Amino acid sequence: MLWSPFVVLTSGCHVQQQTxxxxxxEVVEQDSIAEKMLLYQRNNGGWPQPGGNxxxxxxxxxxxxxxxxxxxxxxxxxxxxxxxxxxxxxYLMEAYNKTKNPAYLKAAENGVRYLLQAQNKAGGWPQFxxxxxxxxxxxxxxxxxxxxxxxxMKYTATGQxxxxxxxxxxxLDAQKAVDKGIECILKTQFYQGTTLTVWCAQHDxxxxxxxxxxxxxxxxxxxxxxxxxxxxxxxxxxxxxAVKKAIHAGVAWLDAVRIKGIKLxxxxxxxxxxxxxxxxxxxxxxxxxARFYDLKTNLPFFVGRDSQPKATLAEIENERRTxxxxxxxxxxxxxxxxxxxxxxxxx
Numbered sequence: 001m002l003w004s005p006f007v008v009l010t011s012g013c014h015v016q017q018q019t020x021x022x023x024x025x026e027v028v029e030q031d032s033i034a035e036k037m038l039l040y041q042r043n044n045g046g047w048p049q050p051g052g053n054x055x056x057x058x059x060x061x062x063x064x065x066x067x068x069x070x071x072x073x074x075x076x077x078x079x080x081x082x083x084x085x086x087x088x089x090x091y092l093m094e095a096y097n098k099t100k101n102p103a104y105l106k107a108a109e110n111g112v113r114y115l116l117q118a119q120n121k122a123g124g125w126p127q128f129x130x131x132x133x134x135x136x137x138x139x140x141x142x143x144x145x146x147x148x149x150x151x152x153m154k155y156t157a158t159g160q161x162x163x164x165x166x167x168x169x170x171x172l173d174a175q176k177a178v179d180k181g182i183e184c185i186l187k188t189q190f191y192q193g194t195t196l197t198v199w200c201a202q203h204d205x206x207x208x209x210x211x212x213x214x215x216x217x218x219x220x221x222x223x224x225x226x227x228x229x230x231x232x233x234x235x236x237x238x239x240x241x242a243v244k245k246a247i248h249a250g251v252a253w254l255d256a257v258r259i260k261g262i263k264l265x266x267x268x269x270x271x272x273x274x275x276x277x278x279x280x281x282x283x284x285x286x287x288x289x290a291r292f293y294d295l296k297t298n299l300p301f302f303v304g305r306d307s308q309p310k311a312t313l314a315e316i317e318n319e320r321r322t323x324x325x326x327x328x329x330x331x332x333x334x335x336x337x338x339x340x341x342x343x344x345x346x347x
Contacts, residue, residue: 029099033057037088038107039069045114046078046129047085054082078114079128080140085111086148090155093162105165112156112170115149119177120205123184125149127202127213135202135213139188142201142213144228146181151232153177182236182243184208185229189246190221192296196249198226200295210295216303216320223257223289223300226250227330234342244346251339254331257298259288264327278321280313288327302326 036057040047047055061069080086089111096104118129124139125146126132140146154160156174159167167174188203189196190210200210201222210219230250233243263286269277290300294309301309304316313326320326 028101028103030101031095031099031104034092034095034099034101034104034107036061037092038103039066041073041088041107041111042075042078043073044076044078044117044130045110045112046080046118047088047111048075048077049079049081049084054084076130077128078130080115080118080125080145080149081127082143082145083148085115086152089115089152090161093155093166096165097162109166109169112152112166112174115152116170116173116177119180122187122205122208123180123182124188124203124205125181126205135211137205138202138211138213139184139205139208140202140213141199141222141225141229142217144225147228147232150178150181153181154235182233185233186242186246189250190295192298196245197221197253197298198223198250199229201225215305215307216316216324218292218301218303218307218309219295220292220301221253221295221298222291223254223293224291224325224328224330226254227334230254230334231338234338239346247339247342251331251335253298254289255335257289257293257300258331259290259300259327260286262286262288264288266322272318272322274318274322276322277318278313280327287332288329289331291324291326291328 039061040055042048078085089108092104092108095101096108118125120126122139126137127140127145128136153174155163156166157171157178188199188208190199198221200219201217202211202213203209204211212218230247233239233247236243261282261284262280263283264278265281266276266278268275292301292303293299294301301311302313302316303309304320310316313321
């Protein structure tokens with residue numbers, strides 16, 4: 001796939017690359033978004049998520065903000081959550097390809113070095129590094145964080161997606177990281193007795209078992225994150241028997257836990273705090289998957305901020321019902337189109 005000349009920076013918002021044309025050969029061409037990325041990058045090479053939110057690179061930075069960012073360069077709040085660090089590296093490599101500004105190449109290289117350093121002994125990536133407090137240290141598939149990193153490592157190892165120069169300096173290290181990451185994926189795939197299933201959104205970095213993250217993210221089998229993992233495995237050329245086994249088992253499990261006959265519907269409800277609600281209604285033509293499935297029974301469950309699993313979406317608080325994706329159709333294309341194509345190629 002090719003990166004678009006447009007980059008998604010905030011939900012629903014696309015920003016076109018803007019460049020300042022050099023007036024003479026000594027002036028280095030600049031990209032306005034990339035320049036902001038340089039300001040936000042920490043000295044360890046990674047990027048933060050200020051206030052827990054993705055950085056809005058559309059926003060005009062006041063001089064006071066720039067000064068503050070420069071003073072925060074040594075902070076250890078760097079993360080891979082919600083594409084932090086990985087989206088900046090990818091954008092900077094594309095910006096370098098267009099501007100040949102060496103600062104963007106160097107920043108991207110430092111970002112990849114940060115990711116290489118953040119990989120743990122098991123081959124996985126934690127949500128935050130070097131912060132290892134609480135669930136930050138877990139191997140994090142949640143919201144596809146580790147898979148985003150593995151794609152960056154793959155591009156660095158192969159030189160794809162404008163990563164040719166990084167391949168020259170970091171390609172061998174990146175390939176080793178990819179190999180270790182695949183080993184981690186295979187080792188964290190969950191067994192129910194002798195049956196191989198899928199993955200949890202986060203796994204303990206030492207035991208490799210499913211682990212709890214936020215209050216509403218309990219150990220479980222994921223109908224969402226497992227899809228991204230399987231897609232990465234299916235992109236491996238000449239997959240090993242172990243990788244093939246993981247793919248076959250994962251797709252079979254997702255196929256078996258599909259939920260037929262219901263759909264989600266957002267409705268107006270003046271009695272709710274924000275005047276809206278999300279309900280489950282019957283629809284004979286709809287197929288959904290749950291975000292969380294019980295590790296033993298494969299039954300879907302739903303968790304609010306009290307960390308108590310419930311059997312139905314209606315049993316958790318409105319704020320979570322309307323603010324988190326507990327149902328989705330994430331595996332549909334994988335099962336119906338991508339897997340059959342992959343299977344025919346690799347049988």
